[in-house]
Amino acid sequence: MQSASHGEAFPVRTPAASHIFTTLLSHGPLTRPELARRTGLSAAAVTKAVRPLIESAYLVEDVAEEARPTLGRPANPVRVDGGRALFAGVKVTGDEVIGVLTDLCCRVCAARHMPLPARDPRAVLAAVAELVGALLIEADGLGVPVLGLGVAVSGDVDRVRGVVRYSPFLEWRGIPLAELAATTTGLPVTVDNDVRALTVAEQWFGGGVGLSNFAVVTVGAGIGCGIVVHGRVVAGAQGVAGEIGHVTIDPAGPLCHCGNRGCVEAIAGDAAILARIREATGVDVAGPTEAVDLARRGVPGAREAYARAGEAIGRALATVANLLGPERVIISGEGLAAYDLFAEQVRDAFAAAAFGSAARCDIQTRPLPFEEWARGAAAIAIQSFIRPSSDQTPTSAREHS
Structure with a gap:
């Protein structure tokens, strides 16, 4: 593996600096x-x-060559210098690891896929290390330091401690993934639930x-x-908020x-849909692609399995809308291929179950490939880099401490 350049610290680790920086990421210059x-x-x-961020080249002030003289401080736009640093993001699925190298603005510079020979921690860490090693070679060619790695995993993840408490698809319990990945890659590592990581990327970009x-x-x-309330991704006191x-x-x-x-999930997850189709049709359906084909061909039992899944998802969306009153719910994931x-x-289920004005919630579908989930992992690495450590505590835990 190539040597990792990660000794650098963000020059101003305060909530104000973090807020300004993320605002510029999303809305700048x-x-x-x-x-x-x-x-x-x-x-x-x-x-x-802003001053120390400009002095350390994390922000750039765009000064017009022929700026008119003005009273007071000139109103020159400020923007993030995306080329100032690089970050790596890895999304772990049950079958492969997907990695991206991004700049400071979370623009993807390189992407890699690697199959998983097995799901045990040792095999996954070996795959992650190999994938990150390839990304670090890309970074060496760009001549820009890699300052952090984000790893996104499904399940119950304690981001503060970097521990995967339970991941049903990987069959993991109590794995200190951040510590192990930092040892194998040589980078500072942030680990979070994959949907929360994706939500950070959707919030910013x-x-x-x-x-x-x-x-x-x-x-x-x-x-x-993933839930955003008052501009913050919510993990909850136990880190499991959003497990609809x-x-x-x-x-x-x-x-x-x-x-x-x-x-x-027992009704609308892929495995549940496949099981219901097998039971209804007697066909040993191999995977989602074959299941979708059966449903689109009108095979009795296949279409009904998807209809039942849609009703469950609609009720789940209504639960989110009723409890939180979000302005928008974005539906994504590989299951959108059968939407x-x-x-x-x-x-129909959402309209029937949503209460009052909650039914006015904007429901959008947004297909996002797994490279975008890996980009979300890079986003949480950037987030950890620019935020003070105290600001990583789950929102509700901070509010009640």
């Missing part, structure tokens, strides 16, 4: 007065945070830009949800891998 209006900070606070309250719901192998896949829809429904019955088979049921 902006003048100082515009930054003050968007962040709600005073002009003095903006100036205090995607369908959530400019929104204070929104949610990302992913459908596919599992049913996940394990909200019970039908108490007498199929058994879920979590041990309960009738969870959204035409259950979109009507999603809409």
